Amino acid sequence: MPADSMPAEIRPTKAAARAAAMPWHELVLLAFVAAELLFFDVTGRRFLTGDNLANILRHSTELGLLALAMMPVILTGGIDLSIGSLLGLSTVLFGKMVDEGGLSPLCAGVITFLAGAAAGGLNALLIGALRLPPLIVTLGTYSLFRGLAEALTKGTEIYSRFPPYFLAFGNSRIGPLPAQGWILAAAAILFWILVHKTVLGRCWRAIGYSPEGAAHAGIAVKTRVATAYIIAGAVSALAAIVYTARVAQGRADAGAGYELAAITAVVLGGSSIFGGSGSVPGTVLGVAAIALLSNGLGRIPAAMGVSRELAGMMTGALLLAALSASALARMASERRARRT
Amino acid sequence: MNQWSREIWVASVLAALLALLAVFAPAFYAPMPLLSRCSEQAPALIMTVGMALLIIARQIDVSVGSQFAVCAVIAGTLTAAKAPLVIAVATAIAAGGAMGALNGLLVAGLGLPSIVVTLATMATWEQALRLFQQGRFVALPEGTQWWGLGQTMGQWTLIAAACLITAAFAVAMKHTSGGRRVYAVGSDAESALLAGIDPRKTVFRLFILMGLLAGLAAALNIVRSPQVDPKAGLGLELKVIAAVVVGGVAVSGGRGSVWGASVGLLLLATINPALTYLHVDAYWEKATQGVVILAALIADSLKRRTHAGR
Numbered sequence: 079m080p081a082d083s084m085p086a087e088i089r090p091t092k093a094a095a096r097a098a099a100m101p102w103h104e105l106v107l108l109a110f111v112a113a114e115l116l117f118f119d120v121t122g123r124r125f126l127t128g129d130n131l132a133n134i135l136r137h138s139t140e141l142g143l144l145a146l147a148m149m150p151v152i153l154t155g156g157i158d159l160s161i162g163s164l165l166g167l168s169t170v171l172f173g174k175m176v177d178e179g180g181l182s183p184l185c186a187g188v189i190t191f192l193a194g195a196a197a198g199g200l201n202a203l204l205i206g207a208l209r210l211p212p213l214i215v216t217l218g219t220y221s222l223f224r225g226l227a228e229a230l231t232k233g234t235e236i237y238s239r240f241p242p243y244f245l246a247f248g249n250s251r252i253g254p255l256p257a258q259g260w261i262l263a264a265a266a267i268l269f270w271i272l273v274h275k276t277v278l279g280r281c282w283r284a285i286g287y288s289p290e291g292a293a294h295a296g297i298a299v300k301t302r303v304a305t306a307y308i309i310a311g312a313v314s315a316l317a318a319i320v321y322t323a324r325v326a327q328g329r330a331d332a333g334a335g336y337e338l339a340a341i342t343a344v345v346l347g348g349s350s351i352f353g354g355s356g357s358v359p360g361t362v363l364g365v366a367a368i369a370l371l372s373n374g375l376g377r378i379p380a381a382m383g384v385s386r387e388l389a390g391m392m393t394g395a396l397l398l399a400a401l402s403a404s405a406l407a408r409m410a411s412e413r414r415a416r417r418t
Numbered sequence: 419m420n421q422w423s424r425e426i427w428v429a430s431v432l433a434a435l436l437a438l439l440a441v442f443a444p445a446f447y448a449p450m451p452l453l454s455r456c457s458e459q460a461p462a463l464i465m466t467v468g469m470a471l472l473i474i475a476r477q478i479d480v481s482v483g484s485q486f487a488v489c490a491v492i493a494g495t496l497t498a499a500k501a502p503l504v505i506a507v508a509t510a511i512a513a514g515g516a517m518g519a520l521n522g523l524l525v526a527g528l529g530l531p532s533i534v535v536t537l538a539t540m541a542t543w544e545q546a547l548r549l550f551q552q553g554r555f556v557a558l559p560e561g562t563q564w565w566g567l568g569q570t571m572g573q574w575t576l577i578a579a580a581c582l583i584t585a586a587f588a589v590a591m592k593h594t595s596g597g598r599r600v601y602a603v604g605s606d607a608e609s610a611l612l613a614g615i616d617p618r619k620t621v622f623r624l625f626i627l628m629g630l631l632a633g634l635a636a637a638l639n640i641v642r643s644p645q646v647d648p649k650a651g652l653g654l655e656l657k658v659i660a661a662v663v664v665g666g667v668a669v670s671g672g673r674g675s676v677w678g679a680s681v682g683l684l685l686l687a688t689i690n691p692a693l694t695y696l697h698v699d700a701y702w703e704k705a706t707q708g709v710v711i712l713a714a715l716i717a718d719s720l721k722r723r724t725h726a727g728r
Contacts, residue, residue, distance in 0.1 A: 157533065204712065208719045213478070213533050214659075214669045218711035221656055225705025233701045338537050351534050387549040394542035398524065401535065405528040 103348035107363045114370045122377030130373070132256050136249075136324065138369035139258040140165070140317040142362070144336050145343035146269045147313035149361045150306040152344050153273065155286040155353025156205065156212035158307060161314040161340065163223035164197050165333030168318030170227045173237025173328020176244075183244040183319075191315045197223060198311015202304035220337070227330040237328035248323025258320045265313070270358040282306060286353025335390075342397040343368055351401070368393055424666035424718075425678040432685045435692055443695035457573040457642065459687045460580035461486075461635035462658060463680060466665075467587045468631035469658045470679035472532075472624050474591075475604040476671025479521060479625065480655045481536040482632045484543035487651030489514045489636035491547060494556035494646030503565070511633035517543065518629020522622035540655070547648055556646040564641050576638055583631075588676040600624065605672025660707055661686050664714045686710065 119126040144161050151158045168190050175186035197219070204215045231237075247257050255263070273279040281302045284292040293299050322328050347364030349356025372389035375381045381388055439446045446452070465482055472479055493510035497503060517539065524535045564572025591597035599620050602610040607617040640646050665682025667674025689710065690703050 204715070208716060210715050210719055211669050214663060214715060215712070217656070217659065218708050218715065220708070221660070221704055221711065222708025225702065225708050228703075229699065229701045229705050231701075232699070335541070338541050341534065341537065345534065351531055384549050387545045390545035391542050391549065394538045394540075394545065397538040398535065398542070401530050401538070402524065402528055405530055409528070 104357065104360050104363060107346065107348065107360065107367065111363060111366050111370065114367065114374060118370065118374030118377060122374055123379065125374060125377045130377075132251065132254075132259070134369050134373045135259045135262070136256040137373070138365060139256075139262045140321045140324075140333070141336060141339055141343065141369065142262045142365045143265055143313050143317035143320065144333075144340040145347075145361050145365050146265055146358070147310040147317075148337075148340040149269065149344050149347075149349060149356060149358060150273060150279075150282050151212075151310050152341070152349050152351065153282045153286050153353060153356050154303050154306050155289065156303065156306070157216065157341070157351075158201065158212065158310050159216040159337050160197075160201060160219040160223055161310055162333040162336035162338075163220045163227070164194060164311060164314040165318045165321060165336060166330055167197070167223040167227040167230075168194050168315040169322045169328040169332045170230050170237070170330055171328075172319055172322055173240075174230060176241075177237035177239045177328070183241060187319050190319060191312055194315020194318070195308050195312040198308040198314070199304075201311065202307040205307060206300040206304040224330070224334075231330045233330065238326060240322070240326060244323055245326050248320070248326070258324070261316075261320060265316075266358065266362050273356075273358050278302065278305065283354060286350075286355075288354070338397075339368060339393060342393050342400075345397060346400050350404075367396075371396075425675060425681060428665055428678060428681050428685060432681060432688060435685070435688055439688075439692055439695060443692075446691065446695050453570070453573050455687070455691060457576045459683065460576045461639040462654065462661070462687075463580040463683055464583055464631050464635040464638070465628075465654070465658045466661045466679050466683045467584050467676055468624075468628040470662045470665070470667050470674065470676050471587070471591070471600055472628055473604075473659075473662050473667050473669060474671060474674050475600050475621060475624050476607070477525065477532040477621055477624065478659065478669075479518075479532065479536045479628050480659070481517070481521060481540035481543060482628060482658060483651040483654035483656075484540045484547070485514050485517045485629055485632040485651070486636045486639075486654055487648055488517070488543050488547050489633040490640055490646050490650055491551055491556060491648050493637045494558060494640050497558055497562055497640070498556055500559070503562070507634075507637040510637040511630050514629040514631070514633020514636070515626050516629065518626040518632070519622075521629070522625030525625060526618040526622040551648045553648060555648070558640065558644055558646065562641060563644050572641060576641070579638060583634075584676060584680050588680075591676055601672055603671075657686065657707070658683075660711045663711055666714075666718075668718065669715075682714075 115126065124130060144165065147161060148158060171193055172183075172186050172190040175181045175189065176183055179186070181189075201212075201216055201219055204210050205212050250257050252260060273282070281292065281297050284295065284297060285299055285302060289299055318332070321332060325332075343364035344356065344361050345351055345364070346367055347356065347360030347362070349360065371392060372385070375389050375392075376385035378385070465486070469479065469482065489510040492513050493506045496506035496509055521532070521536055521539055524530050524539075525532045565575070567575060591600065599610070599615050602613065602615055603617040603620045610617050610620075636651075639650065661683035662674070662679045663669060663682070664685060665674070665678035665680065667679055686707065689706060690700075693702060693706065694700055
């Protein structure tokens with residue numbers, strides 16, 4: 079139906095049409111990432127080198143996977159605070175199976191992946207079937223998963239006996255990219271297809287835009303939402319295996335605070351925190367912005383000792399700035415709409 | 419249905435747990451550890467009150483743990499610099515209020531969801547504190563501990579202060595127009611607006627109040643030991659939110675009470691030592707907390723469903 083023949087209430091506004099035609103948010107973010115590259119290249123030591131860029135990719139794969147996992151959940155208008163804790167629980171589970179159980183990493187990896195999906199299924203069950211708010215459910219499982227990890231390790235135990243070929247995977251290169259970079263690239267493409275090219279992705283978007291409307295349109299809201307949380311759980315487990323291969327340790331405090339970084343990446347990437355809009359390329363750019371920030375600060379001589387704290391602080395501030403900017407833009411456009 | 423049924427239910431679980439302890443682990447009731455355990459919970463109780471109000475108004479604040487830590491270090495640093503205790507306490511409370519005001523500004527002023535805003539401020543304050551303090555403890559001067567009152571007297575003062583504040587807010591929520599406004603905004607912000615209540619102003623004030631209470635809790639907490647631990651607030655937000663949810667405050671807003679939330683805190687605070695006394699590993703503490711939160715949520719949802727079915 080051409081836009082002109084639609085009733086006025088549902089005809090897209092000019093601004094909305096322009097936003098749909100040109101992903102300006104991604105462009106702004108791309109400019110921001112480019113500015114970061116330039117800034118750190120000028121101020122930092124050995125920043126723009128092939129080795130360091132591979133290093134950045136290696137260290138941001140887990141965050142990238144978690145952000146990709148978080149994106150569909152936020153698209154449905156939900157949130158998952160438990161994925162950082164689930165990463166910790168999964169590394170412990172994986173480490174225990176390989177170190178103490180003597181399982182092969184492949185076998186343990188498959189079990190961990192399924193356990194992650196099951197953990198996501200717990201969130202899905204409580205949120206989908208019992209219609210409890212995602213925020214408080216995943217706050218509960220945030221505590222539960224981290225607590226189970228602490229209980230399994232008795233708070234102190236660290237699993238570190240892994241086969242050499244498994245650890246080599248975490249620290250080697252295949253072609254131009256670090257080994258885990260290929261996993262991240264494959265995951266990003268899969269998520270892009272899932273979110274932008276499938277019925278499931280369109281359902282997520284519709285649910286996030288208006289749950290009642292989606293239900294009236296015949297979408298099985300509960301199962302579609304449940305799928306997003308189950309995928310998030312499974313991908314967090316995958317991130318845990320990648321993490322274990324890189325740091326050669328399975329420990330209970332792994333991934334603490336990653337949920338915030340993942341949410342920040344998704345929101346920086348232009349997804350609405352209220353659901354209904356967002357893109358996978360934007361999320362990937364959001365991850366890049368955060369990863370460059372934390373690596374780049376470590377390369378500036380003046381900030382070297384405190385770069386982690388500084389990066390954490392600036393990630394929080396960046397999230398607030400991105401949220402405020404989008405809120406102010408929304409308020410301004412509403413004011414304009416009211417005036418006309 | 420009795421409006422207090424949920425509070426009574428939580429209180430009876432607590433009573434059952436206490437009875438269990440009386441039979442199987444009478445050592446739990448030895449006066450010395452019991453008193454210090456209670457005084458340990460006093461700052462959390464003060465923050466639980468603020469959190470209950472926020473959640474009743476359908477908001478949440480996960481930055482309270484970071485606020486608590488920042489305020490504790492501020493109060494400690496001032497005391498260590500020989501500032502009078504009154505000024506240290508006042509500064510800590512003011513700092514808490516300022517951090518709360520920032521949350522309030524972003525949530526009420528810009529219409530952003532409180533969970534994301536406070537997650538961001540939580541990380542920002544926590545990392546800022548780490549940046550400036552680098553994990554160093556602040557040593558307090560002699561005579562600061564227990565305000566120089568001696569341990570037993572100091573502990574009682576702390577407990578009394580927390581209980582007084584809780585009682586004052588519990589009564590105010592029930593019997594003042596301000597308290598009713600919080601419920602009105604939480605159950606339906608649109609109707610509240612039509613009834614002449616400005617929800618944004620109410621929410622803004624509640625975030626400030628939460629910050630003030632976090633500052634007060636931090637200032638009261640520092641007298642408990644001869645030094646200030648900058649990591650003391652870690653995970654406190656979760657404990658406080660868990661207490662509020664377990665105590666029967668609905669996360670969908672508009673329902674619950676300060677009484678219930680404080681009983682919820684007592685229940686959570688009893689479970690952990692109870693596990694130790696009943697010979698369960700202490701490492702299960704966090705997992706148990708998660709299970710209790712989820713159990714309370716599921717119980718509420720099932721109850722809601724049976725009522726809707728009738």
